[in-house]
Amino acid sequence: MSHDEIRCRQLILEYLIEYEDGTMPESDRHRLDEHFAECPPCVVFLKSYRATGRTLRMLKPRDIPKNLADAVVRFVRARCKE
Amino acid sequence: MAEDQNASDLALVRRIKEGDEEAFREMVERYHARIYSLSYGVLRNAEDAEEATQDSFLTLYRKISTFDESKKFFSWFYRVALNQAYSRARRRKPVTTVPIDEYVPRLGSDGRGSPEFSAWVDGVEDEVIARNLAERAEEFIAELPEPYRDVIWMVDVEELKPADVAETLEISLPALKSRLHRARLHVRQRLAEATAVPPAESQGARANRVAP
Numbered sequence: 138m139s140h141d142e143i144r145c146r147q148l149i150l151e152y153l154i155e156y157e158d159g160t161m162p163e164s165d166r167h168r169l170d171e172h173f174a175e176c177p178p179c180v181v182f183l184k185s186y187r188a189t190g191r192t193l194r195m196l197k198p199r200d201i202p203k204n205l206a207d208a209v210v211r212f213v214r215a216r217c218k219e
Numbered sequence: 220m221a222e223d224q225n226a227s228d229l230a231l232v233r234r235i236k237e238g239d240e241e242a243f244r245e246m247v248e249r250y251h252a253r254i255y256s257l258s259y260g261v262l263r264n265a266e267d268a269e270e271a272t273q274d275s276f277l278t279l280y281r282k283i284s285t286f287d288e289s290k291k292f293f294s295w296f297y298r299v300a301l302n303q304a305y306s307r308a309r310r311r312k313p314v315t316t317v318p319i320d321e322y323v324p325r326l327g328s329d330g331r332g333s334p335e336f337s338a339w340v341d342g343v344e345d346e347v348i349a350r351n352l353a354e355r356a357e358e359f360i361a362e363l364p365e366p367y368r369d370v371i372w373m374v375d376v377e378e379l380k381p382a383d384v385a386e387t388l389e390i391s392l393p394a395l396k397s398r399l400h401r402a403r404l405h406v407r408q409r410l411a412e413a414t415a416v417p418p419a420e421s422q423g424a425r426a427n428r429v430a431p
Contacts, residue, residue, distance in 0.1 A: 149404075150400075150404075153400065154396050154397075154399065154400040154403075155396070158381070158396070181340070184340045185340050185407055185410075185411060186403065186404075186407055188340045188407075188410075189356070189375075189403055189406050189407040189410060190375055190403070192349070192352050192353050192356050192410065193353070193356055193360075193371070193375040193376050193406065194375065194376070194378065195349055195350070195352075195353040196353050196356065196357055196376045197256070197376055197377065197378065201251070201252045201255055201256075202255070202265065202269055205251050205252075205255060205269060205272065206244075206247050206248050206251045208269070208273065209247050209251055209272060209273050209276045210243070210244055210247055212273040212276075212277065213243070213273070213276050213277050213280050216277055217277075217280065217281075
């Protein structure tokens with residue numbers, strides 16, 4: 138199956154998430170593997186989809202303000218005494 | 220989230236209900252970073268996120284008696300935190316979002332030949348480029364409508380399990396996956412656009428460029 142803009146777009150919209158999260162049935166997964174083997178543009182897309190995930194994971198760990206836990210406990214105690 | 224984590228949470232919850240101050244302190248130690256990060260995902264401002272975190276724990280302290288112990292604690296508490304963050308966000312100036320349907324995948328013209336795109340796709344080897352792209356990705360998440368933004372933040376940034384996020388947001392797992400996928404497609408597309416070099420731009424001008 139060669140690259141076909143409409144068909145490949147459909148594949149990405151409908152099937153890619155289950156392909157990636159491992160919940161896709163084996164037979165369907167095999168069909169997609171076969172497609173990727175023959176369709177370089179879809180492989181580029183798949184790589185960039187995965188790179189998006191890696192990029193997003195770089196946002197973590199976010200800097201947590203110093204002494205936030207202490208500030209939270211002080212805040213709650215103060216409010217509950219009011 | 221693991222069952223033993225929930226059992227451990229419930230043990231703390233029971234002690235807090237009995238008025239054990241030390242148990243509340245332990246709960247703060249356990250959850251403050253996650254609640255701050257979740258709040259930041261909605262508010263995107265450190266000061267607001269800190270205040271929303273404090274308000275979330277205040278609500279936890281005051282409303283813990285209403286928590287149904289047959290449910291998972293973290294789902295309940297994350298909903299509390301999301302509600303706090305949303306209510307704070309609504310008091311601020313509304314943020315412009317883009318319609319999600321505009322971001323269906325484009326397969327042919329997203330600058331995949333540019334050096335920056337290659338660096339991104341091939342594993343983000345360069346720390347500076349990677350950091351810059353992550354910051355851009357944060358902006359692109361912020362463009363999304365709220366239901367999509369929360370899902371991608373919780374699953375891909377916070378790395379919570381999709382099933383746990385579905386439970387927290389009270390939506391089905393297929394609905395969550397659909398939102399997550401659309402949100403990822405949007406961010407992927409915007410990253411591709413951000414790293415693409417217009418054909419007209421000269422080789423020399425590319426050298427020092429990370430993203431437009």
